[in-house]
Amino acid sequence: xxxxxxxxxxxxxxxxxxxxxxxxxxxxxxxxxxxxxxxxxxxxxxxxxxxxxxxxxxxxxxxxxxxxxxxxxxxxxxxxxxxxxxxxxxxxxxxxxxxxxxxxxxxxxxxxxxxxxxxxxxxxxxxxxxxxxxxxxxxxxxxxxxxxxxxxxxxxxxxxxxxxxxxxxxxxxxxxxxxxxxxxxxxxxxxxxxxxxx
Amino acid sequence: xxxxxxxxxxxxxxxxxxxxxxxxxxxxxxxxxxxxxxxxxxxxxxxxxxxxxxxxxxxxxxxxxxxxxxxxxxxxxxxxxxxxxxxxxxxxxxxxxxxxxxxxxxxxxxxxxxxxxxxxxxxxxxxxxxxxxxxxxxxxxxxxxxxxxxxxxxxxxxxxxxxxxxxxxxxxxxxxxxxxxxxxxxxxxxxxxxxxxx
DNA sequence: ATGATACGATACGGTATCGTAGCGTTTAAT
DNA sequence: ATTAAACGCTACGATACCGTATCGTATCAT
Numbered sequence: 178x179x180x181x182x183x184x185x186x187x188x189x190x191x192x193x194x195x196x197x198x199x200x201x202x203x204x205x206x207x208x209x210x211x212x213x214x215x216x217x218x219x220x221x222x223x224x225x226x227x228x229x230x231x232x233x234x235x236x237x238x239x240x241x242x243x244x245x246x247x248x249x250x251x252x253x254x255x256x257x258x259x260x261x262x263x264x265x266x267x268x269x270x271x272x273x274x275x276x277x278x279x280x281x282x283x284x285x286x287x288x289x290x291x292x293x294x295x296x297x298x299x300x301x302x303x304x305x306x307x308x309x310x311x312x313x314x315x316x317x318x319x320x321x322x323x324x325x326x327x328x329x330x331x332x333x334x335x336x337x338x339x340x341x342x343x344x345x346x347x348x349x350x351x352x353x354x355x356x357x358x359x360x361x362x363x364x365x366x367x368x369x370x371x372x373x374x375x
Numbered sequence: 376x377x378x379x380x381x382x383x384x385x386x387x388x389x390x391x392x393x394x395x396x397x398x399x400x401x402x403x404x405x406x407x408x409x410x411x412x413x414x415x416x417x418x419x420x421x422x423x424x425x426x427x428x429x430x431x432x433x434x435x436x437x438x439x440x441x442x443x444x445x446x447x448x449x450x451x452x453x454x455x456x457x458x459x460x461x462x463x464x465x466x467x468x469x470x471x472x473x474x475x476x477x478x479x480x481x482x483x484x485x486x487x488x489x490x491x492x493x494x495x496x497x498x499x500x501x502x503x504x505x506x507x508x509x510x511x512x513x514x515x516x517x518x519x520x521x522x523x524x525x526x527x528x529x530x531x532x533x534x535x536x537x538x539x540x541x542x543x544x545x546x547x548x549x550x551x552x553x554x555x556x557x558x559x560x561x562x563x564x565x566x567x568x569x570x571x572x573x
Numbered sequence: 574a575t576g577a578t579a580c581g582a583t584a585c586g587g588t589a590t591c592g593t594a595g596c597g598t599t600t601a602a603t
Numbered sequence: 604a605t606t607a608a609a610c611g612c613t614a615c616g617a618t619a620c621c622g623t624a625t626c627g628t629a630t631c632a633t
Contacts, residue, residue: 196579196630216493218416221620232581237622291493294551295414298489304554311552339545339564342553346544347537349552353492354509355540356502366537374568394600394609419590430611435592 197239203229204236208250213285216292217303220247244302251293251306254286260317266330269321270368274344277314278359281352286310291353315341331375343371395437401427402434406448411483414490415501418445442500449491449504452484458515464528467519468566472542475512476557479550484508489551513539529573541569 207229211220222243226233240246261272281287290310297307318341325331347367351357405427409418420441424431438444459470479485488508495505516539523529545565549555 200580215497218493222622223620233621234582234623235580238579241622243621288496291489291496295416295489295493298486299413308554311554315553336564338553338555339561342545342548342555342561343541343565343568345552346546346548347540348544349548350540350544354543354547355513355536356506356509357536357540363537363540366534367541370541370569370572373572398610420592421590428611431591432593432612433610436609439592441591 200231200235201239204231204239204246205250205253207231208246209253209285212247212250212254212289212292214288216289217247217251217296218292222246248302248306251289251303252309254289255310255313256280256284256286258313258317260320262321262324266321266325267368267372269324270318270344270372271365273317273321274348274364274368275361277345278348278361278364281348281359287352315345318344335375340371340375344368398429398433399437402429402437402444403448403451405429406444407451407483410445410448410452410487410490412486414487415445415449415494416490420444446500446504449487449501450507452487453508453511454478454482454484456511456515458518460519460522464519464523465566465570467522468516468542468570469563471515471519472546472562472566473559475543476546476559476562479546479557485550513543516542533573538569538573542566 204225207225208220211225211228220243222233222236225231225246226236236246240249258273258276261269263269263272293303293307293310297304319337322331322335322337322340326333326335344367348359348364351359351363402423405423406418409423409426418441420431420434423429423444424434434444438447456471456474459467461467461470491501491505491508495502517535520529520533520535520538524531524533542565546557546562549557549561
């Protein structure tokens with residue numbers, strides 16, 4: 178009895194290949210793809226069903242509502258950027274910003290983000306997601322700045338939050354507002370100017 | 376005959392109070408208000424009709440399609456900011472950024488802009504509007520920077536476009552991405568750091 | 574093998590929205 | 604006063620979506 182009971186409490190690795198998990202995965206992949214193309218607005222459950230091949234009824238067996246699915250798909254968008262450790266603040270910052278600069282014109286999330294920003298403006302749930310995504314982007318930068326403080330390379334009074342805005346702001350500005358290209362020269366200019374003023 | 380013909384060729388000031396122009400104005404005002412509240416997505420012609428009191432059929436007599444009305448309403452959003460002239464570059468830049476900083480949390484356009492940015496990502500017509508709005512925001516800054524070059528206060532080799540991004544980027548970043556408050560201290564910090572590096 | 578669970582297909586009901594038709598009424602110019 | 608243009612009202616047709624119901628089929632553990 179106990180043995181039987183234990184067998185039905187499967188470990189996660191078992192569940193991955195179960196039928197439910199296959200469906201979940203297929204739907205989420207398609208949902209994310211759809212979000213990247215049209216943003217939150219034009220996202221429909223019917224289209225997910227059409228593209229994924231998973232029946233709409235099955236989708237509603239997994240997610241209670243359209244919004245739940247959108248939120249779930251958006252959550253998979255949080256960038257897992259790794260923090261470099263070159264030994265110097267300038268080296269670390271350059272590594273981070275260069276990677277972001279290269280991702281901005283191509284990565285899927287850069288096409289969805291405006292949509293999330295807009296939705297977050299009036300929807301608390303999306304505001305929460307947006308907040309998590311944002312923290313994900315800023316985290317590596319905050320970490321290398323803190324490390325620089327630890328090494329004495331940066332004053333302990335330095336306002337990390339301001340510096341992050343001074344570094345990321347110009348890049349984001351070019352991607353979504355002025356829509357100018359973000360070349361390496363530009364990134365280096367920004368870094369040089371911001372770090373010079375510390 | 377000629378006199379009669381001339382009378383029908385009215386001057387614009389006459390037209391302002393005509394019935395058509397009254398309708399146009401009422402509808403556009405309501406449309407803009409609606410856009411400010413819900414963004415481009417939740418904007419519906421039916422709601423404009425309900426709120427404005429103008430019949431939906433009349434609205435469609437003026438604008439061929441919903442999109443045309445949205446675009447027309449968005450176009451009225453272009454900020455008409457005046458360029459200061461304090462004599463020094465720092466004074467001018469401070470005046471401009473302080474005004475923007477105070478508008479960012481309150482002005483109607485700041486609630487609609489994410490919506491336009493998102494739509495512009497996939498719609499050329501909105502990309503054009505967005506471009507005009509953007510140029511409107513950056514124009515005063517570009518002008519005072521050019522003036523500073525003329526006075527010799529700024530090197531002729533200075534990349535104006537980069538400096539604009541370095542100044543506006545952090546403010547926009549805080550408004551729409553990190554969602555942190557934008558206090559005067561922050562604005563002054565940004566200005567100080569950017570101008571110090573010139 | 575058998576039963577439980579998940580899935581697929583189709584068809585709905587309900588709602589929102591776009592854009593139009595028809596027709597009577599108001600406005601405003603002559 | 605007459606008349607043309609603009610407006611309001613109601614009612615549509617068409618479409619797209621959400622979310623559910625029904626029922627038959629496939630999967631999978633035991």
